[in-house]
Amino acid sequence: MNLISELRWRGMIQDIKPGTEEQLEKEMTTAYVGFDPTADSLHVGNLVPIMLLKHLQRAGHKPLALVGGATGMVGDPSFKAEERKMLDLDTLAHNLRSIQAQLEKYLDFDPSKPNSAEMVNNYDWFKNITFLDFIRDVGKHITVNYMMAKDSVKKRLDGDSGMSFTEFSYQMIQGYDFYHLYNQKNCKMQMGGSDQWGNIVTGTELVRRLGGGEAYAFTCPLIKKKDGTKFGKSESGNIWLDANKTTPYQFYQFWLNADDDDAENYIRIFTFLEEAVINSLIAEHREDAGKRLLQKKLAQEVTTFIHGAEGYEKAIKTSEILFGKASIETLRSFSEEELIHVLTGVLQYEMPAASLTEGKDVVTFLAEAGIFSSKGEARKTIQGGGVSLNGSKLTGVDLIIDESSLLNGKSILFQKGKKNYYLVRMV
RNA sequence: GGGCAGGUUCCAGAGUGGCCAAAUGGGGCGGACUGUAAAUCCGCUGUUUCGACUUCACAGGUUCGAAUCCUGUCCUGCCCA
The missing domain is CATH 3.10.290.10 (RNA-binding S4 domain)
Incomplete structure (x- = not known):
């Protein structure tokens, strides 16, 4: 099964540029996803882009993980109501290192393979670009009208907190990333959450106007919970991938507590189980939802992927003691x-x-x-x-x-x- | 730079001299029910030695008494230049 149809049945495709599927069929394609260095660990929300890269690599294509050293300095305003705090350089550098270390655990970076994963940091190319160069060479190609028309910035344009120029420039900076990677790494595709669609399209636009090339993209729907609350939070806050911030037990519990309907979606998105397996699990779960078979399998798969078999074992053990028959x-x-x-x-x-x-x-x-x-x-x-x-x-x-x-x-x-x-x- | 409107507790948003730790809604937390679900219902949601104490952008002032009035400062939005 090709990548796109695989992702499609998993419900991981929201928007897709025409020609993307053909491009992936045609040759080994390099694609990238960006990660924001807002904290010194990735969290379950970042798991979606990780899964995308993972699927990409499994399908024989080459994943590029971009950590946003430069974009992190600016802050993505997409769909946000307010400007967020800027991080200082030291924090940013620390966050970048931590995130890189995590990604290395989840993707195959073995350089002997043709489609080995690679990591890039957009600060590396942005640090040498001057403001004047940028507005002349890049800014020239995109109109403000085009940028303002994006849904992603509408909230800020209509809202009452305004949007600084810094934030407004964000989509150009991210767009330029795509162009740069297209040039330097022959990267023809970008993926991301559907909130990134606006930024991504600015990128494909730049590739076309500045480089005369064709670039492809698709986005994954944002993970929604049935009750409409934000995915990735628990009573105790964010669910991190770092075992020191969110222990494997807490991580396991997070998935175990998924709502029935949500679990059906999550298991498709966050595990690599095959369609037939998932379908029978769902059928079985619906027979007797009280057993929470689906949540258990989901929690097992994801916890094992992130924390390894050992982390999972411990999580299970602790859970059984605390919630099982075992008494005080x-x-x-x-x-x-x-x-x-x-x-x-x-x-x-x-x-x-x-x-x-x-x-x-x-x-x-x-x-x-x-x-x-x-x-x-x-x-x-x-x-x-x-x-x-x-x-x-x-x-x-x-x-x-x-x-x-x-x-x-x-x-x-x-x-x-x-x-x-x-x-x-x-x- | 000019004009106008604003800045209230996690958020939204009332309050315009004492009845204000501040309505209401959301969120969060807790309880009941249950499957460590969902839905629903109920309670709590500044701190406290429970006498008080610190909060309504910031700094001063008027007053017996201010989130509410005055002065200045900072910040934001809208309009004009």
Whole structure:
């Protein structure tokens, strides 16, 4: 099956330039996706472009991952209501390095292969271009009218926060990337999320006007959740690919908690399972949705892809302990080491052991440990019946935490709500 | 540079001298139900030693008392140049 039809049944094609499919049939094609260095780790939202590159490479084409050292300095205004904060150079450089390291884990960079992945940083070519050169050589070819007509900037043009020239230039800069890669790397195609369509088309336009060549592109629909909320967030914030920011357990839980309808889409987009396999999984899931077969398979596949089999195993184990039949008695039976091991991935906090000798009221304890940002919040949540200590719900705020509260040796397990576990270790 | 309209708690957006820690909606969090879903319903949503304390762009001022009035500063939008 060719790349486009593969992606099509997976629901990963939104817009596509005419001729793209033919180009991919014709020869090994180099295509690129851009990654924004807004943080020092990629997150699940970036997983889509990673999957695109991965599929591309599997189909025998050559993936190019562009990290936006230059574009990151400007900030993409596409569909955003407000200008975002600019990052300083040090942060940017740090983020770039981290992101590069991550990408290397997911794509095949083996240079002996003809379609090995490559990484490029647009800062490398932009740092030598002067402003005057740019506006003369590049800016000349695109009209402001054309740029303003883009849906992606409409929000800002109509909105009440305005758009700086810096941001407005963004699409030109990204467009130039495409032209540059077309020239230097024979890169004829760009992919991305559908929010990038405007920027991408500016690129193909530049390739045509400036280089007289034909460039291709397609975009993937933005991942939407059924309830319309933003994909890629959980109670505790962004879901990162970096195990230090989002542990494999949390990562696994994120996928496991997917809504039934969402899971049907996700499994097509975020796994490499074949169509027949996925269809039978979906059918089976619909038989008895309560088993959440689909979510489990989805979580397994994605967690394994990102964190490896070992990360997945641990995530499963922790999940079974916390959500399975195992009671608090099971937890008590573990030694200190076993406890830490089995709960890897659960958020861990530390408190000085000394605070237990005299005892501390729960509210203060939870606030000081950092589980709640203030005592008031801790108190209100407890009063609302939202906090459990070692598996049993707290009924009042006047409990004293002391040595008798220890689960086993040195730790206390708190639970906020149904799914948020916190292990407080006494040190 | 000129004119006009604005800057309120996470967001949107009321409030125009005391009844304002500030309506309402959204979001977030928690509870019930359930499948660690969805939908629905309910509660919470500045801090607190619960006496208070710090908030309504910033700095001053008027007043017994200001988010609300005055002066200056900064920022934003719209229109004109």
